[in-house]
Amino acid sequence: MKDITNSFAALYHPVSALVVYQTKGTGSDTYVEHFDMDSNGNPVNAHPLTIREANILAKALITDKEKSKAFLKPEGILPTNVLYINPSENGSLLWYSKSKKIKIFFTENLEISNGIAEIPALLWYADRNKLIVFALSSDRRPTQKTKLYYAPFFNVYENGNVCMGTVSVNIKSSASVEGFTAEWESYFFNSYFSHLMQNHNPVKGNCVSLWKELIGTEKPFPKEVLKKANRTLKNLLP
Numbered sequence: 564m565k566d567i568t569n570s571f572a573a574l575y576h577p578v579s580a581l582v583v584y585q586t587k588g589t590g591s592d593t594y595v596e597h598f599d600m601d602s603n604g605n606p607v608n609a610h611p612l613t614i615r616e617a618n619i620l621a622k623a624l625i626t627d628k629e630k631s632k633a634f635l636k637p638e639g640i641l642p643t644n645v646l647y648i649n650p651s652e653n654g655s656l657l658w659y660s661k662s663k664k665i666k667i668f669f670t671e672n673l674e675i676s677n678g679i680a681e682i683p684a685l686l687w688y689a690d691r692n693k694l695i696v697f698a699l700s701s702d703r704r705p706t707q708k709t710k711l712y713y714a715p716f717f718n719v720y721e722n723g724n725v726c727m728g729t730v731s732v733n734i735k736s737s738a739s740v741e742g743f744t745a746e747w748e749s750y751f752f753n754s755y756f757s758h759l760m761q762n763h764n765p766v767k768g769n770c771v772s773l774w775k776e777l778i779g780t781e782k783p784f785p786k787e788v789l790k791k792a793n794r795t796l797k798n799l800l801p
Contacts, residue, residue, distance in 0.1 A: 577600045635738065657799060
């Protein structure tokens with residue numbers, strides 16, 4: 564896949580500075596002075612560090628280890644589309660999405676127009692570096708016995724692994740459940756689909772013709788073209 568998202572670089576500007584003073588000898592005392600910064604980056608308005616400023620500093624100094632403890636934690640009640648969570652540092656998540664209309668992008672060589680089309684329900688399994696996608700035959704919440712179908716897209720291997728190509732995947736170690744699923748789905752659909760993987764045709768019939776017929780129409784996704792993957796949801800669980 565080719566990444567079509569814009570590249571953004573965060574530019575940081577100095578807003579404050581701290582100077583720590585300490586007396587010499589045993590039982591030394593410490594004094595912290597806070598400076599604001601003017602528009603030219605020069606320190607101004609020196610004053611003793613206040614409790615409020617100290618609290619802001621403490622929040623900014625959360626260690627990476629503490630951030631990792633927040634990995635794959637829900638922002639509130641656990642979303643109903645989540646099926647399995649491994650919240651460890653190298654954890655993973657299994658979730659599903661219902662059929663919906665979404666914009667899809669294709670490379671020029673496929674001669675398929677970019678546009679909106681309906682897609683089937685999907686099953687997603689991912690860690691911070693890898694994504695696996697399969698299709699589902701209905702919008703019902705799947706169980707361990709639910710049969711899986713090949714995801715009807717280009718750039719997906721027969722085993723469900725997604726080839727991300729030049730897409731730069733950057734899932735933070737502090738990503739919430741909601742952020743994690745949203746980011747992976749965005750990476751997947753905000754990229755150009757380009758080719759079949761190792762001659763694996765994920766649908767019954769011609770994959771190019773399928774999307775040419777669906778893009779820009781109100782047609783429901785034809786579930787009869789989905790091909791069984793000869794595995795169930797249970798096969799994806801560790």
